[in-house]
Amino acid sequence: MPPTTATATAAEHAQDADREGRLAPEVVAALAATGLARHFVPRRWGGTEGTFTDLLHEVAGVGEACTSAAWVGMLWAAHGRFAALLPEEGQRRLWGAHPDVRIAAALMPPSGRAEPAPGGCRLTGTWGCVSGVDSAEWVLVAAPVADDGETRVFAVPGAAVDVLDTWDATGLRGTGSHTAVVRDAFVPHELSFPMAELMRGAGAPDLPRCHTAPAQLAGGLMFCAPALGAARRALAVWSRWAASKAPGSGRPQHDSAAVRETLTVASAHIDAAGLLLERAAHRADTAPVTPALVTGNQRDAAVAAGLLADAVDRLFRTGGAHIRDASGELTRLWRDVHTVASHGVLRLEPVAAAYASTALAAADRASTASRSA
Structure with a gap:
């Protein structure tokens, strides 16, 4: 993808973000200018109501510059999609002035406590790993309501959220995924919606696909x-090393069979992961929603994450000592990809259980129908 202002700015500050544990203000501003925050915002507020395919391409492009910036920008888009489930007046509170509102979120697992109060709820709680919370204008948090136990999502102004500096992960260090604390804030009814609606997607007629998924x-x-994006960048960094001269012999590094095999397998795994994600995005945009589609997309994303982690492992192991410097770009990308792949949404075990349950139930139904014919 050709460099843009956002990718160039993110790339320039990527090492600083990793070291300092946050995105620079210049990166936040450049990222906001890309329109990622408005990607799923309803058109009536000036948003794009975009597709998952376009988002995949844009986020992967930013990921080639800085994985942490791509992660935060992706979440701005995702959380705008969730906030579109707020009642009309709540949406007006968020987007009435402009659609490029930066939204952080902590939804799983639900935490804290919401006490019913006239016109809304009083919310208290602590939520961990809230990516981009230090630059968020609004924060979505999930909490059970005291009277009936229903879990609801609450939109809280960023100014009402205290941030505890707790993020010290191996990778995605620049996301600033710190702990958010809300101390007895009043949240009116128009700034909340049931968590169940988020899980099943909006059901109102005539809504765009991005809001019903x-x-x-x-x-x-x-x-x-x-x-x-990070794995593609890792391949480019490693390939420059592979094309260089080996110390002493003066021969190209790729004269080694191990280097050629690494290039072949790692590049194929990265391409395969891209194809799996492309297909999943296309289906998310267009295919009828069924349990098989949902678990199939979950499978493809988890397997793609495994392929990307395997690819950067191969590159990291085969690269020379200097390319594996602790502060080097390949090392940072290796840490970032593994941190992404370890996210609960991409863990293979629960995804495999869901996929197998759906796929084998369909096979059993087909077998029963065949015997009955």
């Missing part, structure tokens, strides 16, 4: 998109 249909592919 259930959360799990596209969640995995969106989370995997930054890693796709």
Whole structure:
């Protein structure tokens, strides 16, 4: 993808983001200018109501510059999609002035407590790993309501959220995924909606596909998109090393059979992951929503994440000592891809259980129908 202002700015500050644990203000501004925050915002507020396919391409492109910036931008888009489930007046509160509102979120697992109050709820709680919370204008959090136990999503102004500096992960260090604390904030009814609606997707007629898709249909592919860009960048960094002269012999590094095999397998795995995510995005945009489609997309995203982690492992192991410097770009990308792949949404075990349950139930139904014919 050709460099843009956002990708160039993100690339320039990527090492600083990794070291300092946050995105620079210049990166936040450039990322906001790409329109990622408005990607799924309803058109009546100036948003794009975009597709999952376009988002995949844009996020992967930013991921080639800085995985952390891509992760935060992807989440701005995803959280705008969730906030579109707010009642009309709540949406007006968020987007009445402009659609490029930066929204952070902590939804799984639900935490805290919401006490019913006249006109809304009083919300108190602590939520961990809230990516981009330090630059968020609004924060979505999920909490059970005290009177009936229903879990609801609450939109809280960023100014009402205290941020505890707790993020010190191996990768995605620049996301600033710190802990958010809300201390007895009043949240009116128009700034909340049931968590169940997010999971199943909006059901009102005439809504765009991006607002009716259930959360799990596209969640995995969106989370995997930054890693796709990071793995592509890792391959480019490693390939420059492979084309260089080996110390002493003066021969190209790729004269080694191990280097050629690494290039072949790693590049194929990255391409295969991209194809899986492309297909998943296309289905999320167009295919009828069924349990088989949801679990199939979850499978493709989890397998793609595994392929990307395997690819950067191969590159990292085969690269020379200097390319594996602790502060080097390949090392950072290797850490980032593994951190993405370890996210709960992309873990293979639960995804495999869901996929097998759906696929084998369909096979059993087909077998029963065949015997009855």
